[in-house]
Structure formats: structure tokens, C-alpha cells
Amino acid sequence: MRDQTGDEEFTLLPDLAVRPLGGSVIWADDEFFAEKENLINPGPAVYQPSSFGHKGQIYDGWESRRHRGQPGDDSAIVRLGIPGVIRGLVVDTAWFTGNYPPAVSVSALELSGYPPATEIAERTDWVTLLDRAPVTGDSRNLFPVENEQRWTHVKLTMHPDGGVARLRVHGEARPDPELLGLGPLDLAALENGALVLDCSNRFYSAPNQLLYPGQARSMGEGWETARRRDEGNDWVRIRLAGPGLIRLAELDTSYFLGNSPGSARLTGRTSDGTEVELLPRTALQPDTRHRFPIAPIAASVEEVRLDIYPDGGLARLRLYGEFGA
Template sequence: MDGWETRRRRTAGHDWCVIRLGIQGVIRGFDVDISYFSGNHAPRMSIQAANLEEDKLPEIPQRGTRMGAAATPEEFEAIAQLKSDEWSYLVPMTELKPGNPASSHNYFLVNSPQRWTHVRLNIFPDGGIARLRVYGTGQKDWTAIDPKDPVDLVAIAFGGVCVGFSNAHFGHPNNMIGVGGPKSMADGWETARCLDRPPVLENDENGILQVQGCEWAVFRLAHPGVITQIEIDTKYFKGNSPDSCKIEGCILTTQEEEDMVKQKWTVPVHKWKPLLPVTKLSPNENQSFDSLTLELQDVITHARFTIIPDGGVSRLRLKGFPSSICLLRPRGDSRMRFSVKTGFKANL
């Protein structure tokens, strides 16, 4: 019973908990899993949600992992400031269906375009729940960003996502745009070795390995924009990082993306523009590069990351400015690549 289990309630009311989401985003569904809670699972539950501003959150002490006791009056008083019992319902009171571990998952679809930061899980009246999974996509409030600082436009926490790849034998490309730094090789994108590599490898005059074949991943940016800085981290990939890489960008409509996904990105897209030429990579190192596209007309919606010939990358950061707040960079100031429209928030 590796989960949350409350005592057998002998007072009025029902049990609940408030959970802060790892990232702000749109919720698409829930999995309320009551595996192994045979005979003492929560018979019913509901889920509420709220979008709370970080700077307006009250001071709330962490409940922690303390067991064997209910919340203290001071904790109840602090959490009451959130007024969580008044939050919007994403799942109304619903009966939970037990079963064996494989069939004890209770799935609920959510059809809401709003961003959420917190959820409240109510159980009626008490009992146990093994796991709560909140599925969705990250979504950033682009009106709240600092227009002077570049932001990672491909971050999964903001809504970036991998929409196609050639190989993911050891790790999915979505790992590269994940939250925070890499934890291990398993927390990155790693491909199988190309089987058609030559028996003896050679370099060109620039030190780039001369081999045929490559692996690639295509990402939809969280927001269309201009990429100005690129970070490629090969941490933990000491003997299996790529020799080199390149990055391209383009603008695709929703329909064009759907068509390319159906065709598994096998049809050439002539809209690709170079963001980073073929560049040598170092193992176990975080490397930064300037993008080739420093003009406003090079707004992109998608990026293609190609590694040559194969290997692993921990993190990919494509930093820049959302297209709605960018102007051409001032000619005489290399420190500030772009000027920003006054009152841009009203134009988003």
C-alpha cells in the first residue's frame, strides 16, 4: 500500500489534499490508481483545480511526510487562505472502481483550455489512493515574461514537444527539453549505433567525422519566435556523444505538421533554414552557440536537431524571443540583440 491512506474517519466531513503541480499547464486527464488498496480504497473522489499567481500565494507550511496525525489547527488555518473548497471542478464526485493492479486505474478525461497550477483531490469519506497522475502539457504565461531576457522556446515546461524522430533506442528526444538538469544518461536522448558506419573512420580538415547517415528529432516550439542562443549539453555521455550536430528551423502550419507526422517526416521540407551549421560536439560538456538567425524574418515554429552519426544528448535549449515581442536588433549594440515593442503585452 505505497500511497496515501487516511485513518478511518470518525468525525464529520471528508478527507482531501492540495497538490502543487510541477509546472503550470493545461490538464488533459487524470489517473486515480487504487492498486493494492483492497478493502480500504477511497470509494469516491473528486478533483478541483486553480491557477494561482506565484507572488500572491500565502505562506503555507509544508505538510511533509509526517504520518499518524491529522493536520494541525495552524495548518488548516494557513491552507484555508487558498479557499481550495471553492476551486473549479475538473472531475465531479465519482465512484472509484477497484480491481487487480492492472485494472485499478480510474481514468478521467478533462476538456478545459485553462492553465492550472494546483489541484485538490477530495476522497469521500476516507480511504487510500496509490497514485494520482495528472496528464497534460506545460503552458507558459507569455505576457508575464521579461522582454529583455531570452527564454527557452522549446522547453517542455512551456509547451514544447517532440513531434517526430528517427531513433530513440535508449531514450526519447522529449527528455532533452525536460525540466532542470540531466540526472543520468537515461535522462536524455540516445540512439542506437548506425549499422552502416565504415570499418575505418576518417575526419575532414575541420575535424568533422566523415560518415554517412545521421539521426534527427523535430520539435514544435512552445511559442513561435526568433532563436538567438543554443545550448547543447552532453553531460554523462562520455563515450557515446555525437561527433557533430546541426539545427534548422522553419514555419509550419498545424495542417502541415499533421501531414508531416503522417508521413513520418520522410518528405523533404524546403522551408528549413539553418540555425546552427554542422558543429563539432564535445563529450560530457554543456556547449553554447549563437544562432545564425538574428533577424526578425527568421521567426520559426519548428526546429530540427540532427546528430551525426548517432549517440546521446542530455539537454537542448533553444533560447530566444517570442515573435510577438521582437523587432530587428539595433545595428550598433551587440549586447542587446533585439529591441522590444512598448506595451507589447497588449499586442499578444
């Protein structure tokens, strides 16, 4: 496999879209032959000759069907795991030889909050980072980008169809300024002394995995409950590393696609047993690292209860703040 076009120096920068950093392929208009999620998997694409499934040769990448009588292009949208300034793109067509797209383009958006994927796909204000450019099959096609804006989402478009193994989005992180300085310590981390005290259900996996260090690498590394068949909801109680003032909450549903909770709520308990609301019931999106500022409260809390509605799974829970009396 060969490198085609561009300057490779930008590839030394982090890949802002890669899966281990929380990137997610949230939408594609077609993924008939190979799943869109493969685009941001870590590591190079692999290939096993003559490995056929019901839809043909199995590819480690994203591949759409051949267009027949319907003109147009195929697109996939990636939500960056770390928003930032993009310095270069790698469109890797490894192992795609007779089925790679003749050309690609890439555009970007900066969005706040967590809008649904279908809403993002319908937007018309995408900004072009890479105009329609030819690509070569079975190659790493490199494209430097000159743009100083912060981005949260990118859209890869194939002209007109075909397959791409990996999309790498190299750049420099630019965090949301509204979230800076809200708390230097994760009060819910196992490594800091936090512990799950109880939970409503642990059918698929242990709730303590919510508090593990690092990011989950699969759905099995989070907490997942059985499907509820009543009117209740699932929950977990956590003893914090110590009484503290929580400033920022992260609810991570990474890898939970068809089984993420519809919404969640956080409440705290002070040392005298008083219950305080930290995060009101808030809608969640699948496969997303949600970060929510927590309104200041006068008293510190020593326990937190996470309610999910009605059931499902989360990869991680982070509660950033500082110890307080």
C-alpha cells in the first residue's frame, strides 16, 4: 500500500476521530457491504482473501452499494472524539482495489450540545475542508488542511460510491471553553477511592466498570442492565472519593447503540442525608460522550445516585470537582 499526495508531517498529530478517544461514526446514507463504524477503528485495516458473507467479500472498512439509476454520492458523518483544529486528513483505501471511489471530499461543522444524527445530516451549512479530490485504491491518500477553526464533526463524501477503509483526522485539540476550569479531580474514579454501593440490576456487566480508568474499548467494558418490562427505571449508587463539590459530569454511552438509556438524572446526598439535584432528567444520545456543567450548590456531597430511564448501558461516569467541607 502506498502514500498518495500531501505532506505526511501532519500525521504526527493526534487523530481526533479515532475510536479510543471517543470518536463515533453517527450516520451514513448507505453501508450495504461494510459498516460505517470501521472508518475510525484504531490500527490498519485487515483483509482475508475469499472471506465471503451473505453480501459478498468482507471488508474492514465502509463500503456502499453500487449506484443503479440513482445519481448522487454517498456520505458518512463522524463526530470527533476530541474537537479541534484539523491539520490534515488521511483517506485510507487499503484493500479496496476495484471498488474504491474515484474521488472524495470532506466538510466540517462546529456544533454545541448533542443534536440527533438525522438532524446533523440534514444541515446545509457544512464548510468544505477538502474539495472534490481524486484518490487511489489501496493507498493512504494524504490531504493537508489549512483552516484555523474549531470543528466537532466531519463528513466524508465518496463520489459517487465505493469503499474507504479508514478516515484519519489529524489535528490539535480545542476543548469547549465553557467546560474549562470546572473541576480538576474525578470524584467518581475507582483509582481515587470511589465505589459502587448498590445498583438496581447487573445482569450483563458489573456497575463498578463505570468507574474504571480510561475509555471503554467495547460494550462489555461498561455497565448494562437487562431490559425492563415494568414502569420503573434502573439506577446505581456511588460513594465518592470523598465529600466534594461536583462541577462537571460526563455520561459516556460509547459503544451503546441500540441499548443506551433514553435519559439520565444525577442526584447527590450530603453527609446529613439531604438530597440535592445535580443534573435534572436529561436526554442522552447513543454512542456519545456527554459533558454537562453542574450548577454550583452550597453543600458538598458524599454519595451520588445515577438514574437511567428506563434501562440500558453506559460506558463510564465521570464526576469532576474538588474536595469540599
